[in-house]
Amino acid sequence: MxxxxxxxxxxxLSHFFxxxxxxxxxxxxxxxxxxxxxxxxxxxxxxxxILKKNVKIFRIVLGAFIGSLTIxxxxxxxxxxxxxxxxxxxxxxxxxxxxxxxSLRGFFIDIGCFYMVSILLGGFLYFLNINFSxxxxxxxxxxxxxxxxxxxxxxxxxIILYLYxxxxxxxxxxxxxxxxxxxxxxxKILNLNGYLDSGNTLTYKNTLVIITNIDxxxxxxxxxxxxxxxxxxxxxxxxxxxxxxxxxxxxxENVYLGFSKNFKLADADVLLNGLMKGR
Numbered sequence: 335m336x337x338x339x340x341x342x343x344x345x346x347l348s349h350f351f352x353x354x355x356x357x358x359x360x361x362x363x364x365x366x367x368x369x370x371x372x373x374x375x376x377x378x379x380x381x382x383x384i385l386k387k388n389v390k391i392f393r394i395v396l397g398a399f400i401g402s403l404t405i406x407x408x409x410x411x412x413x414x415x416x417x418x419x420x421x422x423x424x425x426x427x428x429x430x431x432x433x434x435x436x437s438l439r440g441f442f443i444d445i446g447c448f449y450m451v452s453i454l455l456g457g458f459l460y461f462l463n464i465n466f467s468x469x470x471x472x473x474x475x476x477x478x479x480x481x482x483x484x485x486x487x488x489x490x491x492x493i494i495l496y497l498y499x500x501x502x503x504x505x506x507x508x509x510x511x512x513x514x515x516x517x518x519x520x521x522k523i524l525n526l527n528g529y530l531d532s533g534n535t536l537t538y539k540n541t542l543v544i545i546t547n548i549d550x551x552x553x554x555x556x557x558x559x560x561x562x563x564x565x566x567x568x569x570x571x572x573x574x575x576x577x578x579x580x581x582x583x584x585x586x587e588n589v590y591l592g593f594s595k596n597f598k599l600a601d602a603d604v605l606l607n608g609l610m611k612g613r
Contacts, residue, residue, distance in 0.1 A: 367402050369484065373491060374401035377455065378432050380495045381447045384502055387433060397432030400424070425449075451495065458494050459487070515604055516579040517591060519552055528580060529602035535609050536561055536570075536592075543572065543590040545605040550593040559590065570594055583610050 375398035382389050404424045407417060426445065433444045515528030526546065536543040538559045550556075554573035561570050570592040577587045583606075591604075 365484075366405050369487070370405045371398050371402035372488065373455070374398040374428070376491055376495055377448060377451050378428075380451050380499060381433075381444065383499050384451070385443070385447055389433060393432050393434075397428045400431055401428045404428075451498070454498055455491060455494060459491070462490070512602065513583060513606065514581040515606065516581075517604070518576040518579070519554065519573070519591075520576070522552075524548075526603035527601065528604045528606045530583070530606045530608065530611060532608040532611075534605055534607050536607065537609070538572070538590055541574075541588060541590055542586060542607045542609060543570070543592055544578065544607050545570070545592040545594055546603055547595055548593070548603060557590065559592065561592075568594075568596070580606060580610060586610060 375394060378394045378397050378401075381387070382394065401424070404421060407420055407424075412420070425448070429445050429448055430441070433441075435441055511530040513528045513530060515526045517524040517526060526548075528544075534543075534545070536545075536559070538557070543559060543561075550571060550573070552573055554575075557572045557574065559570045559572050561568060571594075572590040572592040575589055575591050577585055578589045578591075579585045589607075
């Protein structure tokens with residue numbers, strides 16, 4: 335299904351492969367084959383990077399070559415349903431050739447990732463084509479007689495996939511170090527988003543110190559703890575809390591909670607102590 339969308343998108347954008355002559359459209363098969371090989375190669379390479387697979391470049395090239403040949407199916411008189419299943423079947427073969435087959439679960443992970451990347455690239459190219467090629471008057475769209483060139487497509491496709499892979503890596507890293515955190519202060523419970531910072535190993539009298547950027551509106555006894563970080567030092571206003579429950583790490587009793595607006599915690603509410611991992 336995803337490949338079908340990309341192929342339709344490719345044909346939709348492929349006026350740069352076409353020459354209009356007396357109302358007839360001439361299609362350059364070699365151009366279509368090259369474009370599909372190029373896109374399939376980028377898709378397979380992206381899956382290799384995301385899943386951290388050890389795959390030889392030859393297998394990626396071979397898989398992309400098989401994928402590029404599927405464009406020829408469009409020139410046969412086949413029903414939409416048959417065409418759909420043929421493309422799904424050929425996409426399975428392409429992924430097996432590239433990544434191999436060790437288990438059903440592994441195969442579904444490979445093909446699922448391949449489809450997701452295909453959706454991303456196909457959808458983004460469709461978005462670009464609509465914005466470049468069409469104008470609209472209200473809800474009425476009409477072709478401006480302009481579309482994306484093959485050079486632009488070749489350049490922008492790897493950039494799109496690179497940015498996607500980069501965001502995936504940042505997301506994975508964020509997920510690994512993000513934890514739901516419940517802080518028990520007297521009869522109150524703070525439900526916060528915690529981020530485990532391996533660089534934060536601050537302790538005071540052998541007690542762990544965590545840091546939050548929320549306001550200190552608690553009447554607990556204040557303790558002032560000195561700290562040193564890269565680029566400066568200071569005094570951290572803290573209170574001692576009954577316990578800190580970090581979902582996925584454990585429960586930690588008698589922890590100091592520091593309050594500071596100087597620490598950038600991104601979308602987290604509390605900076606967890608790196609020493610919490612493994613305790």
